[in-house]
Amino acid sequence: MAAGTKFQESGHGSGSRRFTRSGEHDLVTLGIALAAIILFVGTAGVALPALVRAWFGNSPSPDLALTNALLLNIALILLGWNRYKALNSELVQRRQSEQEARRLADIDHLTGCHNRRSLTIALGDLLDEYPRGDRALAAIAVDLDNFKQVNDLNGHQAGDEVLRAVAARILKLLPEGGLVARLGGDEFVCVVPYHQQVPDRIDQLANQMIDTVAKPVQYEGVSIDVTMSIGIASSTQLDETGLGLVSAQKLMHKADIAMYHAKKQGKNRFYWFEPPMENELRFRNELEAGIRRGIALGEFRPYYEQQIDLETSQLTGFEMLARWESPEMGMVGPDIFIPIAEEIGVIGDMSERLIAQAFEDAKQWDPNLTLSVNISPVQMRDPWFAQKLLKLLVKHNFPAHRLDIEITESCLHENIGMVRSMITSLRNQGVHVSLDDFGTGYSSLSQLRSLPFDRLKIDRSFISELKEDEHNGKLVDAIISMGDGLKLPITAEGVENEKVLDALRRMGKLKGQGYHYGRPEPADQVLARLERQDLLAKPTAGNVTEVDFGSRDDRRGNGTKAG
Missing domain, CATH: 1.10.287 (Helix Hairpins)
Known part of the structure; x- marks a missing residue:
């Protein structure tokens, strides 16, 4: 070539x-x-x-x-x-x-392909040679899906073998005049000439690459599954093509943007670059920068949603929910910033700051009111998470028995041994642990029996069906019956109207939360609500509250366990 x-x-x-x-x-x-x-x-x-x-x-x-x-x-x-x-x-x-x-x-020593420097030079030269006409160049950005897990589970030598196999498979598929380079890690870029009237040829090549690479790679008797996400950009999408290295870098950047879009849409697929993708990526970068800046400036605030005893209609506590009060974007919901914070690795810092603030807020409530806090699955991968949380309790002098940690079912499938150790450590210090979003993560009955949970929370998607028809409550009723059998109290999320509330009351003794009782509120509005209900903490001698870290069995008779 x-x-x-x-x-x-x-x-x-x-x-x-x-x-x-x-x-x-x-x-x-x-x-x-x-x-x-x-x-x-x-x-x-x-x-x-x-x-x-x-x-x-x-x-x-x-x-x-x-x-x-x-x-x-x-x-x-x-x-x-x-x-x-x-x-x-x-x-x-x-x-x-x-x-x-x-x-x-000029070559990548592991795969024998070109490297970033040499491909950029070659692509720049090719772009200079390709005038606007029937012929064009396609830059194909390739990134292996979940490649880090390959290294973590099988070792870096296995990862190197996968990269060599992938490079060899791509090389066999490239048409005459095509180039392939490994940019680093698990990223590859191919350059393929094609006729503008038949862009389907590039689609066919991308499909072939996905199908071929998806075949398992054998390494020391282990079959390693690999998939890839692909982004494609055409030289016809460049404003100018006679700028050498500058044009090459712009074309590769557009292919990268399309590849990231493919990952966001579910991986193991390909997309051609479109201008809106660039705007989306720019907005994503702005969000990432804003989240990092917002954490440092204290723009993330705890809001609180009421938790009610459905039988007595008494307030029992609050669940802390994160909100981003951004000066540029206004109020931003957690469904937007939480996944990004998890991806960029700042969820731990954000959560610890929010929990610390929630401890200070909750110390002003009646001591019988509990504080529930959601924990990200990313935090549950940290072997020191339990120690960090207990350290926060001591630092802020907050009673452990008033804290209820909520973890999702998805955590149970990642490292159940670590999860069991964390739950046990927290419960031994008096912290309560609930299984959140129950019914959505396919946890088994044996897991529920083996893990020392204090409470189950039924996911709002099941509760919301109660307002449609009575027969939709059969699954909820079955979950409640299972909780009774396991001696696990139940909290129902998503109580939005009187019809849902009446249906839940007929099913048993439950706690509930949802918009029927009001939207989540910031700390000052919660204090005003509690003052009206005479549920603020009473001043004590010296204004000091002892943090209770006694044995769990001693505390069960004192009436402070979250119901």
């Missing part, structure tokens, strides 16, 4: 200057040898005949100085010639070494 080799001839740089200096030394040495030869010819024309005549006794001995000059001249010729050959051999070896170094600098 001519296009694939063009860039290997460029980029001499300082190596060319070294060759020039070596060539100058080479010419000087050769000039000295030639001068010695000329001098030898002149000297030998006088000295050799005299030496021959003296050898046969026909003449007296030749002039000693002239003879020595001849011998020295011969030695100089031999020395100069040997030096010339040595320098020439050194120069050849140096050229070969530097050519090999340049070649290695």
Whole structure:
């Protein structure tokens, strides 16, 4: 492939200057040898005949100085010639070494493909050669899905083998004139020429790549499944194509944007670049920057949703919900910023700040009111999470028995051993632990029996069906019956109207929460509500509340356990 080799001839740089200096030394040495030869010819024309005549006794001995000059001249010729050959051999070896170094600098050592630098140069050259016409270039960005798990579960050697196998499979599929490069990690980029009238050829190639790469890679008897997300951009989507490296970088960036869109849409698929994707990515980047800035500036605030005993209609506590009060975007809901915070790795810091503020807020409530806090599955992967939470309890002097931690069913499938250890550690210190969104994560009955949960929370999607028809309550009734059998109290989320409330009351003794009782409120509105109901904390001597970290069995009789 001519296009694939063009860039290997460029980029001499300082190596060319070294060759020039070596060539100058080479010419000087050769000039000295030639001068010695000329001098030898002149000297030998006088000295050799005299030496021959003296050898046969026909003449007296030749002039000693002239003879020595001849011998020295011969030695100089031999020395100069040997030096010339040595320098020439050194120069050849140096050229070969530097050519090999340049070649290695242009390829990825693991897969043998081009690297980012060499592909960018080659793509820039190709874009300069492709005028606006029937022919175009497609940049195909490829990223393996969940590749980190391959390394984590099977080791980095297995990951390297997967990358080599993927590169080999892609190379076999590329048409003539195509290029492939590994940019780093599990990212690849292909460059393929195509006719603008038949872009379906690129669609077919992308489908073939997805189907071929999806075949398992065998490594030491283990079958490793691999999928990929693909983004495609065409040179026809560039405003200008004659800008060399600048055009190449713009085209690769557009392909990257399309690839990230493919990942967002479910992975293992491909998308062509479209301008709205760029706006979406720009907004996503603004959100990421805003979230990081908002955490530092305290823009994330705890809001509180009431939890009610359905039998007595008494307030029993609040669930803390996060809200982002952004100066630029206004009030932002957790469905927008929580997934992004999890992806960019700041959910732990955000959650700890919110929990700390919630502890300070809840200390002003009646001591019998509980505080429920949702915990992200990402936080549950942190083996030190339980210790961090207990440290916050001590720092803010908040009674452990008033705290209810809510974790989702999805956490149980990631590392049930770690989850069990965390739950046990927290419950041993008096913290209550609830299983949130029950019914959506396919947890088994054996898991519920083996894990020491204090409460089940039925997901709002099941509760909302109660307002449609009575028969939709059969599943909810079954969950409540199962909770009774496991001796686990139940909280129903999503109580939105009187009809749902009446249906739940007929099913048993439950706690409930939802918009029927009011929207989540900031701390100042909660305090006003509690003041009207005479449910604020009463001043105590010294205004100090002891944090209760006694044994769990001792606390069960004191009436403070979350119902």
